[in-house]
Amino acid sequence: MSYADKVFIEMCRDIIDNGTSTEGEKVRPVWEDGTSAYTIKKFGVVNRYDLSKEFPALTLRRTAIKSCVDEMLWIWQKKSNNVNELKSHIWDSWADENGSIGKAYGYQMGVKHQYREGMMDQTDRVIYDLKNNPYSRRIMTNLYVHQDLHEMNLYPCAYSMTFNVTKERDSDTLVLNGILNQRSQDVLTANNWNVCQYAVLLHMLAQVCGMRAGELVHVIADAHIYDRHIPMVEELIKREPYPAPVFRLNPEITDFYDFTPDDVTLENYETHPQIKNIPVAV
Template sequence: MSYADQVFISMCKDILENGCSTEGEKVRPKWPDGAFAYTIKKFGVVNRYDLSKEFPALTLRRTAIKSAIDEVLWIWQRKSNNIHDLKSHIWDEWADEDGSIGKAYGYQMGVKHQYKEGMMDQVDRVLYDLKNNPYSRRIMTNIYVHQDLHEMNLYPCAYSMTFNVTKRSGEEKLVLNAILNQRSQDVLTANNWNVVQYAALMHMFAQVCDMQVGELVHVIADAHIYDRHVPLVQELISRESYPAPVFWMNPEIKDFYDFTPDDFRLDDYVTGPQIKNIPVAI
């Protein structure tokens, strides 16, 4: 069984057995038929993944690695807030007639800020510090910008990354670790998608900064399973699990802005069948 499967199964069981139900409470999300979308939720879920040991792709069902990486590059590399720059259609519900999702996600990554070293956006600041000040305790990003929330079509869910560099005894290369902070997560549809995205992002940053990958710590304030997802999750976590796939990333890429989704693949990726037609709350 892959470690990602162990973490996912344990988290889902904990939510289902010990979570808090929002049924009958005042909630914002609704199903497409207009019914309120209630959840079973847990507060403060923390999952840790040692990326030096295996890549955390779920094997209970397939996670589309190229589509996941395309979205994280859309935000972090292309710094776009327009769905026309994205191959998948996961953001279509939140886009306006021009394809914009407002001042959200990639827009915030592209905003330049004044630092003593000059004008940089948040991504370039991270890369600058990892290369020049790796032991800094201030290497972080934040896209939950309150002054712009009213112009975002969806408030950021995964909103902050904090990077921290360590070193293993007897080794020369530094080790890149990170914390992903997420205010809210639909566990069935998004959990492993986000884990795979940010694991890949750490691999990218580590490679272009000549580091090794270390731990990804995923902190979820509100980890929830929607009411109509409960039987789907119960079936999913009862499935057979397989060994973790082998992660491959093009070793020739030395500039973060040169990566494309075609520079990644998961070899020996054996999974259970995909779950189709998952209802999505809006």
């Protein structure tokens, strides 16, 4: 069984069996027909994935690895906030007539800040510190910039990464670990998508900084399943998981800005059928 499947099944079971419902409360999201989109939720879900052991892609249904990597690079590498530079259409509902989602996500990654070492944006600052001061306890990013929230078409959900470097026991090999902080997550549509994105990011940064990928810790403040998703989740977690796929990253790439989604491959990725027509609350 894939470890990611085990984590996902246990998380969903806990949310459904022990979570609290928002039914009857004043909620922001609505379904396409205009009715309120209620959830059942758990506060403070923490999942850990050891990337040295296996890649955390679900086998209960397929995670589109190329598409999720494309979105991650859209934010971290292209530093874009325009959906026209993104191959998938997941952000279309939040884009304006020009394709912009406002001062959100990639926009914030591209803002240059003054540091003692010079002007750098957040991506370049992370890479600089990993290469020059790997044991720093200050290697982190933040997309939740309060002064710009009013100009964001959607407040950031996955808003912060904190990186921490350790050393393998009895070895000089450095290990790159990361904590992904998320204020809110639609578990059915986005959980494994985000997990795979940031697992790939850790692998990429580790490779270009001469390290190996270690642990990804995913912290979700509000992990929820929408009311219309519950039957789909119940069906999904009854499936029998397959073994985890084998992760491959193009070893020739030494500059983070040279990576493309084609440099990421999942071998022997056997999955159950995709769940189709999942309604999305906006």
